[in-house]
Amino acid sequence: MSKPEFDKFADGYDRVLGETIPDGLNENTYFAEYKIALMADRLAHKKVSRILDFGCGAGRSLPYLKQYFPNSEIWGYDVSPESLKVAASHSPEAHFFSDWSALGDIRFDAIVAANVFHHIPLEQRLQALTLCRKSLGTGGEMFMFEHNPYNPMTRWIFERCPFDADAHMLNLRSALALTREAGYSSEQHAYTLFFPKPLAFMRPLEPFLKRLPLGAQYYVQMAV
Numbered sequence: 001m002s003k004p005e006f007d008k009f010a011d012g013y014d015r016v017l018g019e020t021i022p023d024g025l026n027e028n029t030y031f032a033e034y035k036i037a038l039m040a041d042r043l044a045h046k047k048v049s050r051i052l053d054f055g056c057g058a059g060r061s062l063p064y065l066k067q068y069f070p071n072s073e074i075w076g077y078d079v080s081p082e083s084l085k086v087a088a089s090h091s092p093e094a095h096f097f098s099d100w101s102a103l104g105d106i107r108f109d110a111i112v113a114a115n116v117f118h119h120i121p122l123e124q125r126l127q128a129l130t131l132c133r134k135s136l137g138t139g140g141e142m143f144m145f146e147h148n149p150y151n152p153m154t155r156w157i158f159e160r161c162p163f164d165a166d167a168h169m170l171n172l173r174s175a176l177a178l179t180r181e182a183g184y185s186s187e188q189h190a191y192t193l194f195f196p197k198p199l200a201f202m203r204p205l206e207p208f209l210k211r212l213p214l215g216a217q218y219y220v221q222m223a224v
């Protein structure tokens with residue numbers, strides 16, 4: 001069996017990303033943090049005891065999960081064992097696994113998949129999203145963050161990023177169809193990341209633009 005694609009990027013994930021995104025636009029830590037901050041805000045009314053970072057890769061979201069959900073158990077899943085090794089070296093307090101069947105009866109209150117689904121082959125996406133639903137406990141919520149293929153800068157970066165050579169972006173419409181097919185009972189969604197670094201002062205306006213299909217990314221929040 002061939003090695004998972006991301007094994008070869010495990011050590012240099014941030015460097016490769018940094019080399020792909022033009023200097024003036026690169027905000028690696030902001031891109032990782034905003035997703036978790038948004039998720040924490042949307043889950044503020046809930047008790048979140050256990051969270052899964054689905055496709056956690058080298059673990060960029062994990063320090064933010066720890067920061068925004070200090071009382072939660074944090075778990076990371078990925079098909080790339082090399083990425084999990086890197087993630088575990090930075091976040092030793094988290095629990096990691098790469099074999100879903102070893103999960104047993106464990107259920108999560110929240111799952112986040114940050115820029116993962118465009119790396120999953122088309123014919124396996126439904127199964128992956130259904131697996132996530134089945135691993136959520138009562139009242140659990142799933143958050144999918146994805147690149148918006150209609151944003152020209154996103155496309156430009158995607159076409160140059162070595163990670164994305166075999167990836168296929170999914171637009172919001174496909175993500176919503178997948179959500180329904182996977183059996184989630186309801187969803188909420190919004191476009192995000194409208195303003196690049198030089199216009200960061202305008203970011204407080206982003207919630208008002210959430211229906212405009214021009215943000216660099218979008219998210220879908222799904223309830224079981």
Ligand SMILES: C[S@@+](CC[C@H](N)C(=O)[O-])C[C@H]1O[C@@H](n2cnc3c(N)ncnc32)[C@H](O)[C@@H]1O
Nearest residue numbers: 006055056057060078079080114115116119120
């Ligand atoms: C672009 S990286 C994102 C990593 C991390 N979520 C982040 O935000 O930095 C995509 C990750 O998805 C993982 N991946 C690909 N196919 C997957 C699958 N079927 N299930 C879980 N993870 C998968 C890859 O191994 C890789 O670590």
